[in-house]
Amino acid sequence: MSDVVIIGGGPAGASAAIFTARAGLSTVVVDEGKGITRRAEVNNHLGLPEGISGPELVTRGRQHAEKSGATWVEGAAEAIEGSAGAFTVRLADGRELTAAHVVLATGTSVTLAEAAGVATVPGTEPRIKQIVSVDADGRTSVPGIWAAGTVAGVSVHTIVTAGDGARVAINVISEVRGERHVDHDVLPAAG
Numbered sequence: 168m169s170d171v172v173i174i175g176g177g178p179a180g181a182s183a184a185i186f187t188a189r190a191g192l193s194t195v196v197v198d199e200g201k202g203i204t205r206r207a208e209v210n211n212h213l214g215l216p217e218g219i220s221g222p223e224l225v226t227r228g229r230q231h232a233e234k235s236g237a238t239w240v241e242g243a244a245e246a247i248e249g250s251a252g253a254f255t256v257r258l259a260d261g262r263e264l265t266a267a268h269v270v271l272a273t274g275t276s277v278t279l280a281e282a283a284g285v286a287t288v289p290g291t292e293p294r295i296k297q298i299v300s301v302d303a304d305g306r307t308s309v310p311g312i313w314a315a316g317t318v319a320g321v322s323v324h325t326i327v328t329a330g331d332g333a334r335v336a337i338n339v340i341s342e343v344r345g346e347r348h349v350d351h352d353v354l355p356a357a358g
């Protein structure tokens with residue numbers, strides 16, 4: 168059983184995975200590789216003044232998540248069963264993953280959320296029809312299932328969805344640990 172299964176490997180899911188894996192939570196990302204970021208040419212992401220293609224950003228996100236310790240599974244999740252602390256995520260090819268927490272980072276798709284009984288509401292961002300209903304921390308209507316990024320209703324930009332994935336991951340880690348989580352690396356002292 169993993170601590171966290173993150174469904175969706177775009178900017179939101181990969182960023183969430185970097186944080187949960189670096190915090191020592193066993194983390195699995197399930198991604199079917201069909202997100203909207205793969206159609207983007209991104210020139211407004213902090214730290215990338217030359218711009219980056221969406222596919223390259225997604226690839227780098229996967230590499231970063233894996234380097235941080237996350238396991239990346241290529242495939243489509245079609246069901247989430249069980250309850251907080253003991254979820255089973257079933258993939259279309261029959262594989263099953265178990266986890267204490269699930270983070271939905273499925274971009275424009277609420278299909279899996281609705282199949283899992285997670286409440287959705289109309290989206291408010293341009294061209295986003297339906298989103299998962301979340302509280303201020305990213306919790307959905309089902310205890311133990313969280314949501315981040317486009318599917319959680321934030322502004323549809325890579326810097327925002329990546330930041331939202333990180334933010335929700337920090338809230339998951341903080342709940343697991345029972346104290347607010349901070350992930351700061353520090354430069355060695357000059358000398």
Ligand SMILES: Cc1cc2nc3c(=O)[nH]c(=O)nc-3n(C[C@H](O)[C@H](O)[C@H](O)COP(=O)(O)OP(=O)(O)OC[C@H]3O[C@@H](n4cnc5c(N)ncnc54)[C@H](O)[C@@H]3O)c2cc1C
Nearest residue numbers: 175177178179199201202203207244274316317323324325
């Ligand atoms: C044409 C276009 C141009 C854009 N240009 C820019 C730009 O210039 N600058 C900018 O900031 N933003 C741009 N964006 C927006 C940007 O791509 C998004 O805001 C953001 O990257 C979405 O991130 P996300 O992680 O929420 O979703 P996504 O990147 O869509 O990732 C969601 C992932 O979840 C996966 N998934 C969904 N359901 C399942 C499932 N059941 N099982 C497994 N995997 C699943 C998908 O396959 C996908 O890989 C553009 C978008 C488009 C469409």
